[in-house]
Amino acid sequence: MKLSxxxxxxxxxxxxxxxxxxxxxxxxxxxxxxxxxxxGKIASELGKEMGITPNMVNGRRVTDKATLDLVTMxxxxxxxxxxxxxxxxxxCNAIGLTGADGNTIQSVKRPVKEVDYGFVxxxxxxxxYLLQMYLKEGFVPVFAPLTHDLEGNMLNTNADTVAxxxxxxxxxxxxxxxxxxxxDKPGVMLDLQDADSLVKELTPVNYxxxxxxxxxxxxxxxKLHNAFQAVEAGVEEVVLGLAEGILQQQPFGxxxxxxxxxxxxx
Amino acid sequence: MKLSxxxxxxxxxxxxxxxxxxxxxxxxxxxxxxxxxxxGKIASELGKEMGITPNMVNGRRVTDKATLDLVTMxxxxxxxxxxxxxxxxxxCNAIGLTGADGNTIQSVKRPVKEVDYGFVxxxxxxxxYLLQMYLKEGFVPVFAPLTHDLEGNMLNTNADTVAxxxxxxxxxxxxxxxxxxxxDKPGVMLDLQDADSLVKELTPVNYxxxxxxxxxxxxxxxKLHNAFQAVEAGVEEVVLGLAEGILQQQPFGxxxxxxxxxxxxx
Numbered sequence: 001m002k003l004s005x006x007x008x009x010x011x012x013x014x015x016x017x018x019x020x021x022x023x024x025x026x027x028x029x030x031x032x033x034x035x036x037x038x039x040g041k042i043a044s045e046l047g048k049e050m051g052i053t054p055n056m057v058n059g060r061r062v063t064d065k066a067t068l069d070l071v072t073m074x075x076x077x078x079x080x081x082x083x084x085x086x087x088x089x090x091x092c093n094a095i096g097l098t099g100a101d102g103n104t105i106q107s108v109k110r111p112v113k114e115v116d117y118g119f120v121x122x123x124x125x126x127x128x129y130l131l132q133m134y135l136k137e138g139f140v141p142v143f144a145p146l147t148h149d150l151e152g153n154m155l156n157t158n159a160d161t162v163a164x165x166x167x168x169x170x171x172x173x174x175x176x177x178x179x180x181x182x183x184d185k186p187g188v189m190l191d192l193q194d195a196d197s198l199v200k201e202l203t204p205v206n207y208x209x210x211x212x213x214x215x216x217x218x219x220x221x222x223k224l225h226n227a228f229q230a231v232e233a234g235v236e237e238v239v240l241g242l243a244e245g246i247l248q249q250q251p252f253g254x255x256x257x258x259x260x261x262x263x264x265x266x
Numbered sequence: 267m268k269l270s271x272x273x274x275x276x277x278x279x280x281x282x283x284x285x286x287x288x289x290x291x292x293x294x295x296x297x298x299x300x301x302x303x304x305x306g307k308i309a310s311e312l313g314k315e316m317g318i319t320p321n322m323v324n325g326r327r328v329t330d331k332a333t334l335d336l337v338t339m340x341x342x343x344x345x346x347x348x349x350x351x352x353x354x355x356x357x358c359n360a361i362g363l364t365g366a367d368g369n370t371i372q373s374v375k376r377p378v379k380e381v382d383y384g385f386v387x388x389x390x391x392x393x394x395y396l397l398q399m400y401l402k403e404g405f406v407p408v409f410a411p412l413t414h415d416l417e418g419n420m421l422n423t424n425a426d427t428v429a430x431x432x433x434x435x436x437x438x439x440x441x442x443x444x445x446x447x448x449x450d451k452p453g454v455m456l457d458l459q460d461a462d463s464l465v466k467e468l469t470p471v472n473y474x475x476x477x478x479x480x481x482x483x484x485x486x487x488x489k490l491h492n493a494f495q496a497v498e499a500g501v502e503e504v505v506l507g508l509a510e511g512i513l514q515q516q517p518f519g520x521x522x523x524x525x526x527x528x529x530x531x532x
Contacts, residue, residue, distance in 0.1 A: 049316045069344055077343020078335055081412065081420055085366045089418035095367045095396075100351045102361045102405055130361075130405070137399070139368055146347065152355035154347055 003135065003175040004033040007163035008182045010040030012243060013079060022182070023083070025247040027092045032135040032175075034166065035094075036143040037083060038159035043074040055118070063118040063156040072154050075144040084142055094140045099123075099147030100154060102130040105162065107147035107155050121147040121155025123162070126169035135175075164226040171234035179235050181223060182243035187254030188224070190215055202256045204228060227256040269401065269441040270299040273429035274448045276306030278509060279345060288448070289349070291513040293358045298401040298441075300432065301360075302409040303349060304425035309340040321384070329384040329422040338420050341410040350408055360406045365389075365413030366420060368396040371428065373413035373421050387413040387421025389428070392435035401441075430492045437500040445501050447489060448509035453520030454490070456481055468522045470494065493522040 006026055012018045026035060044054060047070050055062040063071070080096040087094035099105025099121075107121030134141050143166065145159035160181065167179040190197035190210075199210070207224065210216045216224065227238040239246045241253020272292055278284045292301060310320060313336050321328040329337070346362040353360035365371025365387075373387030400407050409432065411425035426447065433445040456463035456476075465476070473490065476482045482490065493504040505512045507519020 046316065050312065051315065072347050073339035073343040075343070076347045077339040077341070081338050081342045081364055081366055084364075085414045085420050086418045088366055088369050088414060089416055093369060096364070098347055098350075098362070100347055100354055100360075100362070103354050103359060133399070133403070139396070148351045148354060150355055152352045154351050 001175055002031050003170055003177050004029050004031065004180060005036065005163055005167040005170070005177055006033065006180045006182065006247070007036045007038070007159055008243065009038040009159065009184075011184050012182065013037060013040035014042065018243075020086070022243045022247075023086055023090065025243060027087060027090045029247060034131070034135070034141045034143070034170075035083070036145065036159050036163040036166065037075075037079060038145055039071065039075055040079065042078070043071055046070065046074060057115050060115060060117065062116065063120050065119065068119040068154065068156060071156050072146060076146050076154075080142060080144040087140065087142065092140050093138055094142045095134060096142050096144065098144050098154065099157070099162070103127050103148075103150070104130055105143075105147040105157070105165065106150050107157055108149060109153075109155060119153070119155050121149065121157045123147060123157060123165045126165050128169045128173045131166070131170060132173060135170075160223060160226050164230050167230050167235045168233040171230075171236070177235045179227070179230055179238045180246050181227070181238065181240045182246065183223075183240060185242070186245060186252070187241040188216065188220060192217075199254050202227075202254055203259050205259065207256075224256070231256055231258040267441055268297050269436055269443050270295050270297065270446060271302070271429055271433040271436070271443055272299065272446045272448065272513070273302045273304070273425055274509065275304040275425065275450075277450050278448065279303060279306035280308065284509075286352070288509045288513075289352055289356065291509060293353060293356045295513060300397070300401070300407045300409070300436075301349070302411065302425050302429040302432065303341075303345060304411055305337065305341055306345065308344070309337055312336065312340060323381050326381060326383065328382065329386050331385065334385040334420065334422060337422050338412060342412050342420075346408060346410040353406065353408065358406050359404055360408045361400060362408050362410070364410050364420065365423070365428070369393050369414075369416070370396055371409075371413040371423070371431065372416050373423055374415060375419070375421060385419070385421050387415065387423045389413060389423060389431045392431050394435045394439045397432070397436060398439060401436075426489060426492050430496050433496050433501045434499040437496075437502070443501045445493070445496050445504045446512050447493070447504065447506045448512065449489075449506060451508070452511060452518070453507040454482065454486060458483075465520050468493075468520055469525050471525065473522075490522070497522055497524040 052066045084094040084096040106124045110117045110120045147157045167177045171177045188199040238256040245252035318332045342364050350360040350362040372390045376383045376386045413423045433443045437443045454465040504522040511518035
């Protein structure tokens with residue numbers, strides 16, 4: 001059974017018009033599907049109003065207790081429930097979730113090494129049972145980027161990671177998963193100034209070459225690391241690009257596949 | 267099949283120690299169960315920090331857009347997800363919900379008559395299907411007092427009403443429902459100063475008498491109105507009292523029953 005796992009980030013969440021267009025495209029996707037959303041600027045803006053100043057260490061945001069409460073409210077409440085309400089109005093039977101709900105995603109607080117990231121959760125396991133039940137019944141799970149530690153605490157977790165881990169877990173129970181990361185570029189580009197330089201297919205082999213040549217920008221590395229982890233764990237393909245491109249029937253963006261999957265389809 | 271629908275209010279939500287004790291008692295309830303939680307002071311406190319002043323008309327709070335966003339965050343995010351995480355840590359397989367999730371509770375924005383209550387939803391229907399699925403599978407639904415209008419908007423809805431409507435809908439599909447309102451008094455009291463004046467059983471007949479005599483305080487009337495509505499619609503019993511009383515096997519509080527139900531059990 002095919003399944004689309006779509007990750008949408010803050011750049012779209014923050015823009016009412018872009019968000020509405022995105023949700024329409026998401027709703028039009030055929031077959032079982034699942035959405036993972038990120039945060040967006042609204043959390044920092046509300047934080048400012050509440051006197052919570054972002055706590056940065058070495059350029060990385062640290063999730064202190066006040067920030068954890070803030071993202072639990074904004075990601076798990078405001079953003080998640082409004083996405084669900086709008087999808088419901090479109091006839092999409094969405095159900096909002098965090099990893100705590102039905103114990104779907106367990107994590108552990110990231111161990112303190114050089115940096116104490118605070119209440120950030122590294123995913124330990126995904127419980128596919130409830131998700132399978134939803135998908136079989138035609139419900140559309142909508143995940144906020146939050147998990148829990150099974151000790152009573154919510155934890156802040158990167159939305160790309162949530163999408164990747166959920167995709168891997170559902171591939172493991174037999175779904176043919178297409179993991180789609182919507183982002184603000186048409187895909188992996190050899191030259192950001194040249195629209196024609198889109199890398200249409202990425203395999204471990206050409207990825208290694210491009211990395212060596214320094215062509216792939218640093219910001220892309222964690223995303224592509226997640227993507228290759230996913231295809232190695234059995235996810236059929238990972239597609240990266242603009243939402244309006246990769247949610248069409250004919251994907252338009254960068255497709256990441258395992259070597260053997262490419263061989264099988266070409 | 268027996269089912270407990272428990273409503274817990276702000277007085278317990280606001281007190282970490284009382285909340286933990288309550289959740290332990292809730293978790294110890296045998297058989298299928300469902301929790302509905304109210305708001306608490308935290309929403310008004312956060313609102314103040316964010317410069318949202320409560321908008322009151324004739325002594326009733328009006329839910330303007332800023333307040334709706336605030337309660338969506340606080341009730342649907344902060345409170346709901348933390349309750350779920352703590353229940354999960356206790357081994358209770360909780361799933362947090364609003365009425366938008368899985369389209370479980372549809373409402374309409376309250377029509378404007380003398381007062382415009384703003385984004386307040388009057389419940390139109392409860393979709394029992396998803397709730398039945400959860401209960402059959404051993405999941406424990408945990409509702410925030412929020413609904414949606416199927417037109418893309420979240421709406422603020424009284425937690426007593428959410429509990430009553432959910433109890434009625436599940437009674438209708440065959441559950442033998444005990445609806446338990448936890449509140450800050452031992453039950454309905456003839457004299458608030460006299461602990462021995464607890465009314466142990468309330469039926470339409472003695473309720474009418476007590477109302478006529480002016481014994482039942484005004485604040486109790488909406489709660490008891492909800493309670494009688496529930497038993498008239500097939501809910502087995504409604505129990506009102508302190509959480510530590512009514513969550514025990516031997517209920518200790520006021521039991522509201524329909525006349526025929528009392529006859530059948532006495």
